Amino acid sequence: MISITIDNQEILCRDGDTILSAAGEAGIFIPSLCYGQHLPAQGACGLCVVEIAGSNRLLRACATPVCEGMVVDTCSPRAVSARTRLLELQFSSHTGDCIGPCRLACPAGTNCQGYISLIAEGQLINAYETAMAAHPFPGSIARVCPKPCEAKCRRKEHDEAINIAGLKRFIADVGTDYVPHISPDTGKRVAIIGGGPAGLTAAYFLRQAGHKVDVYEQMPKMGGLLRYGIPEYRLPKAVLDLELSVFERMNVGFINGVKLGEDFTLSFLKRRHDAVIVAIGAGVSRTMDIPGEGLSGVVGGIDFLCDVALEKAVSVPQQVAVIGGSNTAIDAARTALRLGAISVTVAYRRTKDEMPADPAEISEAEEEGVKFMFLVAPIEITEENQKASGIRLQKMTLGEADSANRRSPIPLQGQEDWLKADMVITAIGQMVELNRLKILKQSRSAIKMDPVTFKTSKPGVFVIGDVTGLTAYAIEAIGHGRKAAKAVHEYMTAQKPPWEVLPSILCKNEKPPDFTQSPKAPRQINAKTKSPKGFSEIHLNLTTQQAIKEASRCLSCGCGGFNECKLIPLANKYDANPSKYINGKKPEYPINTENPLFTYDANKCVLCGLCVKACSNDRAILTMANRGNKTTVVAHSQSNCAKCGNCQKICPVGARTARGPNV
Numbered sequence: 001m002i003s004i005t006i007d008n009q010e011i012l013c014r015d016g017d018t019i020l021s022a023a024g025e026a027g028i029f030i031p032s033l034c035y036g037q038h039l040p041a042q043g044a045c046g047l048c049v050v051e052i053a054g055s056n057r058l059l060r061a062c063a064t065p066v067c068e069g070m071v072v073d074t075c076s077p078r079a080v081s082a083r084t085r086l087l088e089l090q091f092s093s094h095t096g097d098c099i100g101p102c103r104l105a106c107p108a109g110t111n112c113q114g115y116i117s118l119i120a121e122g123q124l125i126n127a128y129e130t131a132m133a134a135h136p137f138p139g140s141i142a143r144v145c146p147k148p149c150e151a152k153c154r155r156k157e158h159d160e161a162i163n164i165a166g167l168k169r170f171i172a173d174v175g176t177d178y179v180p181h182i183s184p185d186t187g188k189r190v191a192i193i194g195g196g197p198a199g200l201t202a203a204y205f206l207r208q209a210g211h212k213v214d215v216y217e218q219m220p221k222m223g224g225l226l227r228y229g230i231p232e233y234r235l236p237k238a239v240l241d242l243e244l245s246v247f248e249r250m251n252v253g254f255i256n257g258v259k260l261g262e263d264f265t266l267s268f269l270k271r272r273h274d275a276v277i278v279a280i281g282a283g284v285s286r287t288m289d290i291p292g293e294g295l296s297g298v299v300g301g302i303d304f305l306c307d308v309a310l311e312k313a314v315s316v317p318q319q320v321a322v323i324g325g326s327n328t329a330i331d332a333a334r335t336a337l338r339l340g341a342i343s344v345t346v347a348y349r350r351t352k353d354e355m356p357a358d359p360a361e362i363s364e365a366e367e368e369g370v371k372f373m374f375l376v377a378p379i380e381i382t383e384e385n386q387k388a389s390g391i392r393l394q395k396m397t398l399g400e401a402d403s404a405n406r407r408s409p410i411p412l413q414g415q416e417d418w419l420k421a422d423m424v425i426t427a428i429g430q431m432v433e434l435n436r437l438k439i440l441k442q443s444r445s446a447i448k449m450d451p452v453t454f455k456t457s458k459p460g461v462f463v464i465g466d467v468t469g470l471t472a473y474a475i476e477a478i479g480h481g482r483k484a485a486k487a488v489h490e491y492m493t494a495q496k497p498p499w500e501v502l503p504s505i506l507c508k509n510e511k512p513p514d515f516t517q518s519p520k521a522p523r524q525i526n527a528k529t530k531s532p533k534g535f536s537e538i539h540l541n542l543t544t545q546q547a548i549k550e551a552s553r554c555l556s557c558g559c560g561g562f563n564e565c566k567l568i569p570l571a572n573k574y575d576a577n578p579s580k581y582i583n584g585k586k587p588e589y590p591i592n593t594e595n596p597l598f599t600y601d602a603n604k605c606v607l608c609g610l611c612v613k614a615c616s617n618d619r620a621i622l623t624m625a626n627r628g629n630k631t632t633v634v635a636h637s638q639s640n641c642a643k644c645g646n647c648q649k650i651c652p653v654g655a656r657t658a659r660g661p662n663v
């Protein structure tokens, strides 16, 4: 036996071992892309370079035999910087997107490409489980999401985006009794205050990690604004209830009808739990501070919608005015129409183009008969018989664009209007009930927190979702819930979470796709809900045939080898910038699809040579061809392929990917 020292650790190895094999046996990590067990050393990637005492050169660990008394440093600054540079050079000829733009755009990191690919293959249960890996509300989100994924869908650059939300809704109907894997009990306890999408998503992931989780909620049921804000005709409560049933199967504790600040305090929960997450949203209607706001007949948008969701007897007069331009304003207007109002007018201080509400919701509201008054701001609610009778409105014009590139409304002095209304619904925004959280430090009417770790001024107390002022959509609140679950898990256990966390460094380098034009499957309106307007759901689901056809339009932008790729974890470990050495045009190769088992993408090949060496056919089907920056691997007699798949299995990157769904 030979004795050597690697990273100050003395190890015994055999004569004939290389530094790389000896280190591997001792559990010491040396990076490599071109090393294959039982295969001759290639010496191609250079990543295994190490520092050896007495040598003024860095040496390749895979090709350097051990000798008695050798002293090796695997992570000297010189070796680390050489590896970083080699990785960056590797990317200079690498073309591909690790993750598709749709997934990158999703605040919750939903693997849209994965479930779309599975739908195209008809694997609907797997598709549903892929969606559930990102968050527990695929059916609800598919119905209400502003769809940042579709806005970034690459197909949109060529014809129309994939109907990602429609496909998600389609598969959400498939699985109902799914339960994610739950790790063994850790003995840790987490309390979550607020059962909206943020708090529930955090609960979903923390429970998966094996912690005991209890959600404390003031309302009779869970769901937050998904239940008590968004109306039934957009998101049926039955859909939400079905999605909430997964929490029961996971044994998440639901404690309803208890209010922070009245029934319990933050300190009380903190004493009984290892961590507390505050996710109480921003559920208080903002006031306008104008005369007449306290009159009978004036109601906050969110309070109005909540009363309807609670099935209270809400009576709506003939003439209703709604103030605001958000989703809440549109939801309140359409709900008032459904409750019997003859005339509903939304008054907004900017123009239609600046309205923050979803444009599709605005046009559907118009089709239903909601009227709009633009460039008007309320200055007084007028009174008749101690009740609201209308709104005095200041006419406005648009001035300069503000920092968010929205033109600011400016009053047109002396120009007023009046809108008759027996009911005025104010929907100019929501606020946080900060007085419930006085023990946490606050800044600018929000709780002081770290936007990455979600930590507050109190150790062990975290805040997420709309209460932070950093989210305004359900999918953003869900994204917070997922990220915070990771932060809380790491805080309690100092370990990585058991669910997938995307690396921060990714290769983003799109290749123009090759495809045939075909139109998007549109959102279809349920004809029955048009007249008379009721609370039945407005949009229809896709049929199986439509869904499979739509999923087949996906260009599969993300890399099929992402889950197994060794290059991207190394880039993250060594902080290598994938675009550092990219200048000018790279060679572009068509994807080779000759082999029935896998495809070969020379644009991602790192030329490690492993596939050539691993080929089980004696006649060596694979070989390197061409020189310089045009080198690729070619198969010179495809018909002799033994279909063993060795080359695909050994490929360290996504250059050889198995055919099948691109998950």
Ligand SMILES: Cc1cc2nc3c(=O)[nH]c(=O)nc-3n(C[C@H](O)[C@H](O)[C@H](O)COP(=O)(O)OP(=O)(O)OC[C@H]3O[C@@H](n4cnc5c(N)ncnc54)[C@H](O)[C@@H]3O)c2cc1C
Binding pocket: 144, 145, 146, 193, 194, 195, 196, 197, 198, 199, 216, 217, 218, 219, 222, 223, 224, 225, 226, 229, 230, 258, 259, 260, 261, 279, 280, 281, 282, 283, 302, 305, 327, 328, 329, 331, 433, 436, 464, 465, 466, 467, 471, 472, 473, 474, 475, 477
């Ligand atoms: C009318 C309306 C329409 C919307 N439409 C859309 C849409 O189409 N698409 C979209 O993506 N987003 C939409 N949103 C926004 C979206 O609903 C929110 O961004 C999201 O629900 C925020 O999630 P959250 O968990 O942070 O808070 P919430 O959903 O507000 O949940 C917070 C929970 O905390 C509870 N809580 C509050 N105070 C206490 C207390 N003191 N003690 C105990 N529990 C408490 C609340 O009852 C609630 O259940 C809409 C919002 C409204 C109001």
Ligand code: SF4
Binding pocket: 094, 095, 096, 097, 098, 099, 507, 559, 560, 561, 562, 563, 565, 566, 567, 568, 604, 653, 654, 655
């Ligand atoms: S081969 Fe690796 S680095 Fe390249 S695109 Fe695929 S996952 Fe990303």
Ligand code: SF4
Binding pocket: 100, 101, 102, 103, 112, 113, 116, 152, 153, 154, 155, 162, 164, 553, 554, 555, 556, 557, 558
């Ligand atoms: S084409 Fe498919 S993979 Fe590419 S961005 Fe669109 S949905 Fe995602």
Ligand code: SF4
Binding pocket: 604, 605, 606, 607, 608, 609, 610, 611, 612, 633, 647, 650, 651, 652, 653, 655, 656
């Ligand atoms: S295709 Fe072959 S040469 Fe290219 S990276 Fe994969 S294993 Fe290495």
Ligand code: FES
Binding pocket: 031, 032, 033, 034, 035, 042, 043, 044, 045, 046, 047, 048, 049, 060, 061, 062, 063
């Ligand atoms: S592993 Fe040594 S050069 Fe690639």
